[in-house]
Amino acid sequence: MKKNQQNSKLSSIQKLAQSINDRLKSKLSRRVVLCVFTSIIVIEAILLIPSLKRREKELLSQIKQMSSGKVAWILITYPNASHTELVNHLSELMQHHPTILGGAVYDTNKQKVGTFGESPELSLSEVNNSKKLFFSTSSNVYRYDDLIWYGKDMQTDYSIIIRHDCSNLKPELLAYISRIIGLVIIISLFLTITVWLCLEPIIINPILLLRSDLNQAGEAIYNDREPPAFSSISLQREDELGEVINAFELMFMKISEAISERKKAEAALQESLEKVKTYSQALNYELEQGHQMQKNFLPAQISQQNGWEIASFFQPARQVAGDFYDVFELSNHTVGLVIADVCDKGVGAALFMSLFRSLIRVFSGQNYFEEMNEDLGSEKDKLYLDRGLATEDCYHALKAVCLTNNYIAKNHGEVGMFATLFFGVLDINNGKITYINGGHEPLFIISATGEIKEELNSTGPAVGMLPDMKFKIEQTHLEVGEILLGYTDGVPEARNGKGEFFTNEKLRLLVEKKAASAEGLLKEISTSVLNHTGSATQFDDITLLAVQRQV
Incomplete structure (x- = not known):
């Protein structure tokens, strides 16, 4: 009898020890x-x-x-x-x-x-x-x-x-503190043990069952097996933990249904991916062809004039760009200087870029405007012209801006494409620049000491917005050592990884540093802009054009 009682007590102690160990x-x-x-x-x-x-x-x-x-x-x-x-x-x-x-x-x-x-x-x-x-x-x-x-x-x-x-x-x-501490420890141990004993049936066991069910569910999904019988469902809890268990069961059912649907879609998706891959390769090929073609529209090598240095920098944001610059010879020792930014991005802007560039070149080389089609309008009325400022050759060359504006607006107005454009005619003998600035960023004339001597601001609207717009001809002069700097809005609006702009203020600070040459100035600006953007995605084309009078 006593032996049985001892065994019973020993068994109870072992169970208690096991319970404490589990907890x-x-x-x-x-x-x-x-x-x-x-x-x-x-x-x-x-x-x-x-x-x-x-x-x-x-x-x-x-x-x-x-x-x-x-x-x-x-x-x-x-x-x-x-x-x-x-x-x-x-x-x-x-x-x-x-x-x-x-x-x-x-x-x-x-x-x-x-x-x-x-x-x-x-x-x-x-x-x-x-x-x-x-x-x-x-x-x-x-x-x-x-x-x-x-x-x-x-x-x-x-x-x-x-x-x-x-x-x-x-x-x-000290005796008072000891009495208080002893009382605190007794109360703390009593409350702690009470909470500990209540945790197992209320929280711990349901969570352990739910953990086991989650492991089984994961294995079933991984091995693509039928869902097992979950033990935690049998608890029938009516509290928040029961809601979690029910949500888990519902989630597993939805996952199983989704996996089934996924398998059906995988074959079709794989087929679609192959088609997309083929299309993407073809598209990249076409874009690369367009990129190479567009490069042909830009001067492959700028022809340097005696006593002058002309430099450029161009970096498109995408494979094809909307910015462009051009340098080409005109009659009577004059050179055409163009820098422009076509609105929008991508293929559409690139196509209109080539159109703008071609029209400016073609129209600026003609000198028989009176015989042209009346659809182009009487462009003489669209230009403010001081004959004391512009020669006849400059006047006829700059008429290309009006002719281009009317052609784009009348023939492609529904597309809504236009360009901000600077077109200047440089006389290489005396340094005079006769120009039209159609809504473009102001160009800077930088003195030999590094100061911004003059800003060539807009003399008319953007080119191609509306027909019969008027553009005013202005004239300036480059002294020996001075530099004409043109740029597109991709320079001040270049952003780094934090979304911070390069800003016009930083550009002006770089411009006001004394530059030995046009090439050196563009290298200084382009390096600073590219360091600012770093590895961030480029949102706009970056274009620079500089002309320095050396003698």
């Missing part, structure tokens, strides 16, 4: 229990600090009350004693009351008139009628100075500060 293996259980235990300890610690302060004040108050009673008895017994006699009577207290170590006596003028025993470090002026406490330590012996008798309040001639020995205060406080 210890549960990370969630350990975390919750640790949080509960820590929270209780922290709360009790917060409450302990003010409780300790109150206990300390109570003990000090008891010491003060004892001293106050003794001092009051002396003052009542000897009301007319001199300060010397009063000090002697007070010194006798130290013999009968070891907690009193000394003191100081002050008259009504707050002047110290006598001391006995250890002199307090707290003076009457420091107390200032607020009865402040003062502690000092020496050889681990605690001292406590306090105003015991204030003459003004008690209507006597003397105020008395007593120094006390409060060495017994520390053991009392």
Whole structure:
């Protein structure tokens, strides 16, 4: 009988040990229990600090009350004693009351008139009628100075500060702290164990079952098997955890259906991918052909004029671009300078870029406008012209802007394509530049000292927007060493990975650095822009054109 009882007790102990071991293996259980235990300890610690302060004040108050009673008895017994006699009577207290170590006596003028025993470090002026406490330590012996008798309040001639020995205060406080800590630990352990025991049936076991079901579901999906019977479904929970279990079951059903649909779509998708790949290769081939063709529209090598340096920089944002520049010879020692930006991006902009470039070249080389088709209109009325500024050759060359504008607007107006365009005619003999700026970014004339001498602002609208638009001819002059700089909006609007623009301000700072040559200036600007953009996607073409007069 006794043996059976012993076996039963042993079995119970083993089950309890196994249960505790299982709970210890549960990370969630350990975390919750640790949080509960820590929270209780922290709360009790917060409450302990003010409780300790109150206990300390109570003990000090008891010491003060004892001293106050003794001092009051002396003052009542000897009301007319001199300060010397009063000090002697007070010194006798130290013999009968070891907690009193000394003191100081002050008259009504707050002047110290006598001391006995250890002199307090707290003076009457420091107390200032607020009865402040003062502690000092020496050889681990605690001292406590306090105003015991204030003459003004008690209507006597003397105020008395007593120094006390409060060495017994520390053991009392330590004992108090020990009692509080012991109580806190008992409460914390009780609440922690209670929470720990409740976690297993309420949270831990359902979560472990759900984890097992998730593993089985993952294996079933990975191996493409039929869904197994999930153990967590049998719990029939009506709380949030039950909702999670139901959501898991529903999710697995939807995943299974999605996998089935996916298999049906994979074959069709693979076929589509092959078609897309073939189409993409063909498209890339066509774009590359367009890129090579577009490169042929730009000057392969700029013909340098005697006494002049002409440099360019061009980097498209895509395989085909909407920006372009051109340098070509005209009659009577003049050179045409063009820099333009066709609106929009991609193939459409590239096609119109080639059209704009061709029209400008063709129309600027003609000198028989009076005989042209009336559909182009009377362009002479569309130009503001000061014959003192422009020669006849320059005037006829710049008419190409009006003719191009009308051709694009009348024949391709429904497409809505236009271009900002600068067309200048440079006389290489005297440095005069006669130009039209059709809505383009202002060009800079940079002096030999690196200052922006002049800005060639817009003299008309963008080219190709509406027919019969008027464009004004302006004229400027390049001195020896000066540089004409043109650029498209892709320069100031170049963005880095953070979306920050390069800005016109940075461009001006680079321009105002003294450049030795047109090529050197473009290298400085292009390097700075490319360093700014880094590996970020380029959104717009970057085009630069510079002309320097050397002699």
